[in-house]
Amino acid sequence: MDKTKFMSDTEQKSASVQESVDLRSRRTRHHIDHALTKLLLRRSYDAIRVSDITKKAEIGRGTFYAHFDxxxxxxxxxxxxxxxxxxxxxxxxxxxxxxxxxxxxxxxxxxxxxxxxxxxxxxxxxxxxxxxxxxxxxxxxxxxxxxxxxxxxxxxxxxxxxxxxxxxxxxxxxxxxxxxxxxxxxxxxxxxxxxx
The missing domain is CATH 1.10.357 (Tetracycline Repressor; domain 2)
Known part of the structure; x- marks a missing residue:
């Protein structure tokens, strides 16, 4: 059953925005995961800094810290x-x-x-x-x-x-x-x- 049939236009737009944010968040987390994995293939975990991860993932430090402490x-x-x-x-x-x-x-x-x-x-x-x-x-x-x-x-x-x-x-x-x-x-x- 399509839930959007019972939603107002505002609710549908809100749900669409939320899906977009969730997709963007998952994509960002994937880039962060992938960056650490790539770095681990080249150097020790001790030698990897958050700045290395953000550079490899092509994101800002603030974005990293929005997802991980x-x-x-x-x-x-x-x-x-x-x-x-x-x-x-x-x-x-x-x-x-x-x-x-x-x-x-x-x-x-x-x-x-x-x-x-x-x-x-x-x-x-x-x-x-x-x-x-x-x-x-x-x-x-x-x-x-x-x-x-x-x-x-x-x-x-x-x-x-x-x-x-x-x-x-x-x-x-x-x-x-x-x-x-x-x-x-x-x-x-x-x-x-x-x-x-």
Missing amino acids: NKDELLRKQLTDVLSRFISVSTDQLCLLDATMLFTHLRDVPQMYQSLMSGASGPGVLRMAQEILEQRLHAILEAREELPPSLHAHFVSASLFTVLAWWTENGMQQSPSEMQSIFAELSISAFTKNRA
């Missing part, structure tokens, strides 16, 4: 998007996470991972990524087990990022699907009781 907030948004897109969570499997797509993404752009994890901000970026994944897992784990959900979420998240770090530090010799199998085996063995 700082570059860390922008990074948090990007990490949230990447982790939700490239990691699937399943309560039906023994291993809660399928990160094959994340392993593939890292194999395709290893310089971005290096840019994020190098320098003084590396541990903070890693912690931010773990927290994002922990929050996603916590709600699922809360309803299904006797283990403290926050501990289980922390363990699984930290384990995944440890496996990712090991893989990148050792030259990414295994395929993404092999790494997912290794991660799954480690995760399952950690939570399976020894019945010897």
Whole structure:
């Protein structure tokens, strides 16, 4: 049903203006996201300033700050998007996470991972990524087990990022699907009781 049939001319114009503003806002956010991504392919996160992002996105600083408080907030948004897109969570499997797509993404752009994890901000970026994944897992784990959900979420998240770090530090010799199998085996063995 077309809602505009029941709107006055003023309401229709207002709705049209709002859609235009929303589209412009989404476009600007896309340019900002794209700018940070491009910069991360060339230099470390520590070396990137808001002014670098605004220059690359071809926007003013005021426009950047209308959308984000700082570059860390922008990074948090990007990490949230990447982790939700490239990691699937399943309560039906023994291993809660399928990160094959994340392993593939890292194999395709290893310089971005290096840019994020190098320098003084590396541990903070890693912690931010773990927290994002922990929050996603916590709600699922809360309803299904006797283990403290926050501990289980922390363990699984930290384990995944440890496996990712090991893989990148050792030259990414295994395929993404092999790494997912290794991660799954480690995760399952950690939570399976020894019945010897």
